[in-house]
Amino acid sequence: MEIREYPDPEAGPGQVVVKMKAAGICGSDLQIYTPSETPPFIAGHEGAGIVHEVGEGVFDLNVGDLVSIYHHHGCGKCSLCQRGLYMQCTERYGLNWHTNGCDSDYFLTDAKFCMKLPDELTFQDGAIIGCAGGTAYSAVKKMALSGRNSFVLFGAGPVGLSILMVAKIYGVKPIVVDMLEDRLEFAMKFGADQLINASQTDTLEAVMELTNGRGAERIMIASGAHQAQATAVQCIAANGRIGFVGMGATENSMDMNHFIRRQVTAVGSYVFPRLDYPEMVEFFVDNDIHYSDMVTRTFKLEEAEEAYHLFSAGANGKFMFGWDG
Numbered sequence: 001m002e003i004r005e006y007p008d009p010e011a012g013p014g015q016v017v018v019k020m021k022a023a024g025i026c027g028s029d030l031q032i033y034t035p036s037e038t039p040p041f042i043a044g045h046e047g048a049g050i051v052h053e054v055g056e057g058v059f060d061l062n063v064g065d066l067v068s069i070y071h072h073h074g075c076g077k078c079s080l081c082q083r084g085l086y087m088q089c090t091e092r093y094g095l096n097w098h099t100n101g102c103d104s105d106y107f108l109t110d111a112k113f114c115m116k117l118p119d120e121l122t123f124q125d126g127a128i129i130g131c132a133g134g135t136a137y138s139a140v141k142k143m144a145l146s147g148r149n150s151f152v153l154f155g156a157g158p159v160g161l162s163i164l165m166v167a168k169i170y171g172v173k174p175i176v177v178d179m180l181e182d183r184l185e186f187a188m189k190f191g192a193d194q195l196i197n198a199s200q201t202d203t204l205e206a207v208m209e210l211t212n213g214r215g216a217e218r219i220m221i222a223s224g225a226h227q228a229q230a231t232a233v234q235c236i237a238a239n240g241r242i243g244f245v246g247m248g249a250t251e252n253s254m255d256m257n258h259f260i261r262r263q264v265t266a267v268g269s270y271v272f273p274r275l276d277y278p279e280m281v282e283f284f285v286d287n288d289i290h291y292s293d294m295v296t297r298t299f300k301l302e303e304a305e306e307a308y309h310l311f312s313a314g315a316n317g318k319f320m321f322g323w324d325g
């Protein structure tokens with residue numbers, strides 16, 4: 001992790017330059033922070049800022065517009081891209097993985113990847129919506145949640161907290177499972193009803209007790225730990241629905257016989273369709289959801305090394321970069 005100087009970018013046809021205002025540090029950034037095969041790019045894929053320059057042929061954005069940035073790009077031509085599902089395009093490429101990211105003073109991108117931010121939301125809100133928050137919204141939408149369902153959330157990191165904020169609007173009383181006490185306590189602020197510390201308690205037993213022995217009708221897993229996935233499958237009620245959101249597990253010890261007998265519906269959810277953005281921000285504004293509420297520290301870019309170091313050690317809440325002025 002180091003600061004490098006680059007010439008300021010210039011907007012070509014169809015492009016815009018964004019003056020960055022807020023950028024999140026995401027769990028997936030740690031995969032490029034820890035030594036890997038990935039060549040070095042400018043980090044960052046959760047950003048928001050102000051349109052600074054628009055290139056030729058850009059008609060729907062003006063200098064001064066507030067925008068959140070969509071971080072998965074695709075070929076733009078296939079049926080998935082046409083539906084805004086850039087993250088599923090076979091030619092997809094992601095900021096800070098295959099191209100430069102947005103942790104910079106000025107960021108160059110295609111206009112179509114800039115999503116207008118309403119006045120009611122902050123730059124931090126917008127940055128988080130661009131990845132963790134949008135991912136959470138899209139995943140919850142697939143869960144057919146209602147206040148009648150028992151609901152368990154595994155993982156109280158930033159994606160888990162975002163899921164909590166959205167799921168609460170559906171009327172659920174969330175039972176939250178995590179290994180870290182400070183994360184669990186923080187989750188109370190975002191509507192957790194019951195907490196299970198998986199490092200101290202038998203999670204399956206605790207869930208069964210809290211659900212009258214039936215298991216949870218809806219479970220979401222915002223953790224990439226295979227143990228969390230395996231336990232979640234044990235905790236599901238008959239005919240329940242389980243949503244897998246956390247990536248990274250390299251092992252799989254899920255009891256598939258249990259899964260089959262319980263007739264579980266499984267949902268995988270990955271990022272969000274670009275075209276869902278307008279309905280999403282309407283939902284956040286109407287329900288007064290501000291993802292910035294979970295930001296526990298804001299760093300300057302110059303403090304990136306410290307920020308990444310602390311974040312990789314399992315920090316609580318969301319870490320952001322911020323630009324003054």
Ligand SMILES: [Zn+2]
Pocket residue numbers: 026027028029045046131132
């Ligand atoms: Zn992310």
Ligand SMILES: [Zn+2]
Pocket residue numbers: 074075076077078079080081089090091
């Ligand atoms: Zn495509």
